[in-house]
Amino acid sequence: MQEVILIVIVAMLTENFVLSKFLGICPFLGVSKRMSTAVGMSMAVLFVMLVASVVTYVIQTYALKPYKVDYLQTIAFILVIASTVQLTEMAVQKLSPTLYQALGIFLPLITTNCAVLGLAVLNIQRGYSLVQVIFHAIGAAGGFAIALLLFAGLREKMETVDIPEVFKGPAIAFVTAGILSLAFMGFSGLAPSN
Secondary structure (H helix, E strand, O other), X not given: OHHHHHHHHHHHHHOOOOOOOOOOHHHHHHOOOOHXXXXXXXXXXXXXXXXXXXXXXXXXXXXXXXXXXXXXXXHHHHHHHHHHHHHHHHHHHHHOHXXXXXXXXXXXXXXXXXXXXXXXXXXXXXXXXXXXHHHHHHHHHHHHHHHHHHHHHHHHHHOOOOOOHHHOOHHHHHHHHHHHHHHHHOOOOOOOOO
């Protein structure tokens, strides 16, 4: 039990996919203007990361490795991720049309979110068991959500303050993301990373 808790903490804070590994930056910057869209994207990424991690683990363990076709890993993983995102997109469109409209192009872009593929590959590289894969996916998605929600809150707050003209727009967003990333570096000694 202690091992899976450590995996979750490390994935969320120490090895945060967005702020430490710099994976998934596109939706991080694109969907972080409003807290409501950040929450929706966080839930979609949690679902996609969890399902894709489990399915890619099963494919790797029971299909690619036994038949010695590990070289097909990237192609197989991308197909799994794309299928999972399509299912998620259809579900969001059916269940919450408002959220679907708000997320716009960024929902299908989860397919190309390198954080999802990076998570699947990292699970295999580290030799995680299925239980560890599940908790690593939860931790990584939780870390993505923390980063996205913090950044969305900061960006909403910045709309109410006077920002110098040269920093308005993407410039202040990048500076803020950099400072947030530096703050997450403070977690580096919290737990040993793999």
